[in-house]
Amino acid sequence: xxxxxxxxxxxxxxxxxxxxxxxxxxxxxxxxxxxxxxxxxxxxxxxxxxxxxxxxxxxxxxxxxxxxxxxxxxxxxxxxxxxxxxxxxxxxxxxxxxxxxxxxxxxxxxxxxxxxxxxxxxxxxxxxxxxxxxxxxxxxxxxxxxxxxxxxxxxx
Amino acid sequence: xxxxxxxxxxxxxxxxxxxxxxxxxxxxxxxxxxxxxxxxxxxxxxxxxxxxxxxxxxxxxxxxxxxxxxxxxxxxxxxxxxxxxxxxxxxxxxxxxxxxxxxxxxxxxxxxxxxxxxxxxxxxxxxxxxxxxxxxxxxxxxxxxxxxxxxxxxxxxxxxxxxxxxxxxxxxxxxxxxxxxxxxxxxxxxxxxxxxxxxxxxxxxxxxxxxxxxxxxxxxxxxxxxxxxxxxxxxxxxxxxxxxxxxxxxxxxxxxxxxxxxxxxxxxxxxxxxxxxxxxxxxxxxxxxxxxxxxxxxxxxxxxxxxxxxxxxxxxxxxxxxxxxxxxxxxxxxxxxxxxxxxxxxxxxxxxxxxxxxxxxxxxxxxxxxxxxxxxxxxxxxxxxxxxxxxxxxxxxxx
Numbered sequence: 001x002x003x004x005x006x007x008x009x010x011x012x013x014x015x016x017x018x019x020x021x022x023x024x025x026x027x028x029x030x031x032x033x034x035x036x037x038x039x040x041x042x043x044x045x046x047x048x049x050x051x052x053x054x055x056x057x058x059x060x061x062x063x064x065x066x067x068x069x070x071x072x073x074x075x076x077x078x079x080x081x082x083x084x085x086x087x088x089x090x091x092x093x094x095x096x097x098x099x100x101x102x103x104x105x106x107x108x109x110x111x112x113x114x115x116x117x118x119x120x121x122x123x124x125x126x127x128x129x130x131x132x133x134x135x136x137x138x139x140x141x142x143x144x145x146x147x148x149x150x151x152x153x154x155x156x
Numbered sequence: 157x158x159x160x161x162x163x164x165x166x167x168x169x170x171x172x173x174x175x176x177x178x179x180x181x182x183x184x185x186x187x188x189x190x191x192x193x194x195x196x197x198x199x200x201x202x203x204x205x206x207x208x209x210x211x212x213x214x215x216x217x218x219x220x221x222x223x224x225x226x227x228x229x230x231x232x233x234x235x236x237x238x239x240x241x242x243x244x245x246x247x248x249x250x251x252x253x254x255x256x257x258x259x260x261x262x263x264x265x266x267x268x269x270x271x272x273x274x275x276x277x278x279x280x281x282x283x284x285x286x287x288x289x290x291x292x293x294x295x296x297x298x299x300x301x302x303x304x305x306x307x308x309x310x311x312x313x314x315x316x317x318x319x320x321x322x323x324x325x326x327x328x329x330x331x332x333x334x335x336x337x338x339x340x341x342x343x344x345x346x347x348x349x350x351x352x353x354x355x356x357x358x359x360x361x362x363x364x365x366x367x368x369x370x371x372x373x374x375x376x377x378x379x380x381x382x383x384x385x386x387x388x389x390x391x392x393x394x395x396x397x398x399x400x401x402x403x404x405x406x407x408x409x410x411x412x413x414x415x416x417x418x419x420x421x422x423x424x425x426x427x428x429x430x431x432x433x434x435x436x437x438x439x440x441x442x443x444x445x446x447x448x449x450x451x452x453x454x455x456x457x458x459x460x461x462x463x464x465x466x467x468x469x470x471x472x473x474x475x476x477x478x479x480x481x482x483x484x485x486x487x488x489x490x491x492x493x494x495x496x497x498x499x500x501x502x503x504x505x506x507x508x509x510x511x512x513x514x515x516x517x518x519x520x521x522x523x524x525x526x527x528x529x530x531x532x533x534x535x536x537x538x539x540x541x542x543x544x545x546x547x548x549x550x551x552x553x554x555x
Binding site: 088 | 204205206209211213214215218249250252373374376377378379390392397398484486487488489491498500502504506507512513515517521522524525526529554555
């Protein structure tokens with residue numbers, strides 16, 4: 001299915017939760033409100049005409065130094081593909097700096113478990129309802145989250 | 157007190173926590189596992205990756221698009237061309253750079269060579285882990301042949317950094333093609349020998365059949381990709397799903413397993429090597445004379461001869477090497493089929509010559525996350541077979 005059509009289906013089923021759609025190089029990214037992210041993910045996985053069964057990647061981007069960007073600081077990004085129909089879609093949701101929280105989708109896809117642990121470890125975004133919210137790549141007593149833009153590249 | 161009472165008292169059944177790694181030889185690097193054991197049976201696995209975490213993603217944000225290429229070699233250092241290719245394909249998609257056909261074929265050819273060499277390392281080491289010593293010694297011989305070929309083409313044996321944004325670094329010498337053809341003639345026979353060594357070996361079968369079973373649905377849910385997923389019978393190979401480089405011009409089959417156990421993953425990888433050999437053969441036939449870098453003047457690194465003679469080329473090369481050129485703002489996620497599975501690069505560009513953020517979707521990391529599901533309930537020694545079968549490289553897993 002055409003990714004633009006998938007974006008339209010999300011908008012129809014979750015009215016008011018789609019903040020915008022952007023296309024770059026033929027890839028469609030849908031900006032969502034963070035509240036219903038789990039329900040939207042479950043819908044995308046279970047809807048028979050979509051079957052987005054493979055969460056290829058989950059990560060977060062720190063937009064605090066992005067030129068001209070004034071939105072909430074962190075953007076959590078979900079790259080999905082259907083192994084059946086082979087169509088892709090990208091979901092994005094912004095979370096604010098003061099309370100960087102979003103619902104965990106590890107109950108929808110098992111693979112989200114480690115992706116979310118990594119995102120917490122390196123970017124400091126917390127995932128509500130995560131079964132095992134520990135650091136993964138860095139030691140447990142590490143201070144700070146290295147992929148945040150204010151974290152120095154050298155000197156540690 | 158009777159005799160039986162006394163002996164019964166001594167046997168205390170207790171769960172044992174065992175630390176395995178990070179210096180354990182069968183963990184393929186520096187993987188650490190904390191195991192809960194009930195006797196010899198594994199009842200809980202907690203992988204603790206990160207011992208090789210070098211902050212590559214953070215480092216990439218401070219480098220130009222061009223300077224990042226050699227760093228991708230250091231991810232999966234066994235099949236570096238696949239990583240180079242994955243990265244440059246993503247950058248080319250971001251900026252809409254077209255690549256000439258000869259470069260595409262050369263990329264495909266070298267990527268398949270490194271795929272075979274990676275699979276040979278997997279074959280040898282995972283066989284050693286289970287106790288079959290001989291296979292490694294033979295596999296190292298063919299790998300040496302491939303490394304020699306790569307050295308002829310790129311000048312390096314392991315960290316080749318051969319792909320460039322918009323093409324490849326240099327054309328191959330003419331005798332490379334002859335040597336390569338020699339390899340494609342020789343390799344299937346050699347592969348048959350290795351396969352004969354273990355395919356029907358009774359010990360090998362005992363150690364691999366029915367071990368680490370992942371059903372198709374479960375495997376997808378855990379995000380498994382590559383041969384680990386195809387061993388469960390899911391036809392998902394990114395070279396077919398979203399063809400890149402010259403994969404749409406060559407014919408090959410996607411080998412699939414049925415049961416999703418260690419043995420099926422072994423069969424899939426062995427057959428993948430046969431298919432890779434087939435692809436290399438076709439690439440040699442497809443190779444037509446032509447340019448090897450893009451004709452887009454913004455991104456093409458000028459020829460050295462022009463840099464020496466021509467002021468404009470010199471200035472352009474200086475700009476490209478020191479700060480690169482402005483790239484279109486936006487983001488892309490491009491996935492390619494690395495030797496371990498889906499290697500994805502998510503690139504966010506803010507319009508400058510340096511990426512704003514790069515996320516590497518490392519197949520080893522995701523495949524490792526499925527290890528607890530695979531190994532729980534098996535014997536401690538089957539754990540080693542399971543690690544071998546998902547074929548992880550810690551450089552890529554920890555980044």
